[in-house]
Every structure is written in structure tokens, then in C-alpha cells.
Amino acid sequence: MSSKALLLGTDRTSVRTLGAAAVAAAVASVLVVLSWEPIRTAWRYHVWAGLVAVGLGLAARAGRRRGGLLAGWGAAFLATCWIFVIPPLAALVRGDAVGDGGYAVPRPSAVGLSPRAELLTGLRIGPVVALVVALTAGSAAYALGAGFLLRSERSLDA
Numbered sequence: 001m002s003s004k005a006l007l008l009g010t011d012r013t014s015v016r017t018l019g020a021a022a023v024a025a026a027v028a029s030v031l032v033v034l035s036w037e038p039i040r041t042a043w044r045y046h047v048w049a050g051l052v053a054v055g056l057g058l059a060a061r062a063g064r065r066r067g068g069l070l071a072g073w074g075a076a077f078l079a080t081c082w083i084f085v086i087p088p089l090a091a092l093v094r095g096d097a098v099g100d101g102g103y104a105v106p107r108p109s110a111v112g113l114s115p116r117a118e119l120l121t122g123l124r125i126g127p128v129v130a131l132v133v134a135l136t137a138g139s140a141a142y143a144l145g146a147g148f149l150l151r152s153e154r155s156l157d158a
Contacts (some may be wrong), residue, residue, distance in 0.1 A: 014071035017072070021079060032044075059073070059138045073135065077138070081126045083126070088115050091118070
């Protein structure tokens, strides 16, 4: 496999992978913006972990379907960066304040920053964390998917 095919993929799977990651991020954004009590309290970490799991699953799918390593990295990056940017942005748009006895929109910060300060912090930290997750876990998920592809091709040849 050439390096171009490894990075960019061999068919439309890379576009589908990034499209599925964008749809997952949009669905998670709707869940965060809604003022539904389970999402505000106990389920917020499940939504975030689920989104990262979807991103890593899409990276593995890109490896399995020869979709390209960049698509796998992009899916993992988008899912991880979403956690740091979209919830504070939603809180800022809704007009949440620190002293209201809790945020209407869950955000990743463990300290009581204002929504604007948390958004600015997320814009600084989020891409760095997302890049680390994409390059490490995204690469591992892609390699796992590519390994499944090789295994299935060998079993068909035997």
C-alpha cells in the first residue's frame, strides 16, 4: 500500500468517516443544548465518552475499509475537540452564569469559570488534547481496523 493510499484512503470511505463524525458531533451538540436534566448532571460524561468512542470507532472503520489514516485522525480529533469547545459555547449562548447554582449546560472544567473564560480556555487546550488523542488513540484504532482487514483477507485466501 502506498503512503498516499495509507494517508488519504482508496475510496469514498474517508469522506463518509468524516461525515459520520460530523453527524455524531451534531447529535451530541443537540443533546447538550437541550435543557434535559439527565444530560445536565449524571449523563454528561456518558455523552462525552460516547462521542470519543464513536470517533475512535470511526477511526477503526477507516482502517478496516482503507479509508485513510487522516480520516481516522480527523474523526478522533473532531470528537475530542468538541468536548472542550461546544459545551462552553452553548453555555455562553444560553447566558449561563457561574453563581446560578449550577450550569444549564455541562462543561468539562472542574473549576467555576465563566462560560466565556471556559470557552477561551477550551480553544487553547482543546486542540492540543485532541491532537494527542487523535495521534495516539486514533492511530491505534486505525491500526486495529487495518489488522482486522488483513486478518479477514488472509482467511479468505486460505
